[in-house]
Amino acid sequence: MIRIAVLGAGRIGRIHASNVAASPNAKLVVVADPVESAANSLASRLGCEASTDAAAVLERNDIDAVVIGTPTDTHITFMLEAVKRGKAVLCEKPIDLDMEKSLAAANEVERLGGRVMLAFNRRFDPTSQAFRKAIDAGDVGEVRQVIISSRDPGMPPRDYVEHSGGIFRDMVIHDLDMARWLLGEEPVEVMAMASRLVDESLEKLTDFDTVMVQLRTASGKQCHINCCREAVYGYDQRMEVSGSKGMLLQENLRPSTIRRWSKEATDVREPLLNFFLERYEAAYKAELEAFVDALNANSPLPTSVQDGLKALRLADCALESALSGKAVKV
Template sequence: MINFALLGAGRIGSMHASLIASSPQARLCYVYDTYQPAAIELATKYDACAVESVEQILNDDSIDALLIATSTDTHVEFIIKGALAGKAILCEKPIDLSTEHVRQCWEQIKDCQVPIQIGFNRRFDPTHSELKQQLSNGGIGQLQQLIITSRDPDIAPTKYLKHSGGIFRDMIIHDFDMFRFITGEEAAEVYAIGSTLIAPDLADIGDVDSVMITIKTQSGKLCHINGSRRCVYGYDQRIEAFGSEGLLQSNNPRPNSVSKSTASNTDSLSILNPFFIERYEYAYRSQLNSFITSLINKTATSPSFTDGMKAQIMADAAQESLSSGKPVLLS
């Protein structure tokens, strides 16, 4: 049994609490949030204890793991404190908005030898992971091109976006990780373009809402990522892998598979899932199970801290390319 402390009692923290509580191999012991009423409400719901400080958690030797679901600007602090206290860590992405802070964090914890997993949950999506498996098994020969579609159902409030780090670090960082996961390679060149087609006021904070990124791997494979902050038909998350001997596609699951045909339309389907929690519910559960299994079996966790850092470096390169209008070369 793995004893967890949850840091963060917001929307995604609440989801994580539910998953921990439903796992036969885990127990939710503590909930921390700077907004105490939220921590108390969530802790009460799952028979855990709400605490006023993280130190109360770190000083409890019975706690095996921290699940960090607080705001991004606190991740590094809690990772360092947790690692130094010998706690295993599952942290939501990104590690931080600054790659330099991520590197500094690693320098402080690299000798702690505690398991650290970064929350790139899409690796655990059943269709995405099956595409990866078939590709690895040679199902379409040699991969030549990868296309990743990433579209949110609606744009976040400007108040949030002002502090999000920009579309590449906040949203597309998931897709940079999927690029690395599926190709098994690193980026050699990144070129990004973007526009404010949805919320023109984003230009005032140096951000965009619509992007296209092209990436070349070290072996010459090509990847295209298209992202949008608003998609009127739901949460659109698809992957297409084109190879020397065929094509693989990971499409969107739907709330149900019923199709309807009438005099006015044929094979009408349900709309897509409304947002990431519904779309990736299975992936979040599988992510947690993978983390728990790694702790029990004392095997390496994945995605690792290094995976989080490398996705961050790609986000930085995309931002630099967007600003300069030129491709960015990565070593």
């Protein structure tokens, strides 16, 4: 049994804490959040301790591992404190919004021999796993092109956007990680186009809401990512991988497979799953289990701080390209 503390009782912390509590191989010991009511209500629902002091939780000897689900600007501090005390870490993306700070943190984790997994949950989605297995089995032959469409149902709250680091570091980073994983080669060149088609006031933040990113690897493999902060038809998550022997396609998921016919319309299906908490429910669960399994087996963690660094670097290159209008070498 891996004894786990979850830091942060917000949107993502609640998901992680519930998954730890439900895991047969882990024990949820404590959840920490400075908002006492948030910590208390989550802890009482899941039957664990509550704390308002994450730093004190990290000093406890009865904790083996920590899940960091706190705001991005706290990730590095908690990650390094946990590693110094010999605790394994599952840390939410991104490591930080600043590349230099992220690099320094990654070096420190390595120097201390820390075990840190970056929470790129989409890799653990059953469909993404099926993609990876099919690619590894040679079903598509040599991968040539990856196309990812990722659109949120609506703009996040203004306060969130202001601290998010922008669409590339906050949202597209998931797709950049997925691109690296599916291409099986590091992108060496990034080209991006970015617009404000949903919210013009994002200009004040040098941010965008609608972007297209193109990546190229050294051998010429390509990826095209489409992202938008608003899709009135729901959370749009599709992927395509094509290669020398075939193609893989992932369509959107819906609550059920029912299709309706009537006088007015034919083949009407239910709306798409609402947002990431619903769409990636299974992925968050599998991500947590992969973390716990690796700790129990003392085997390598499935993602690393290096994955976090590489995705952040691609996000920074995409922003640079969008602002300069030029392709950027990674």
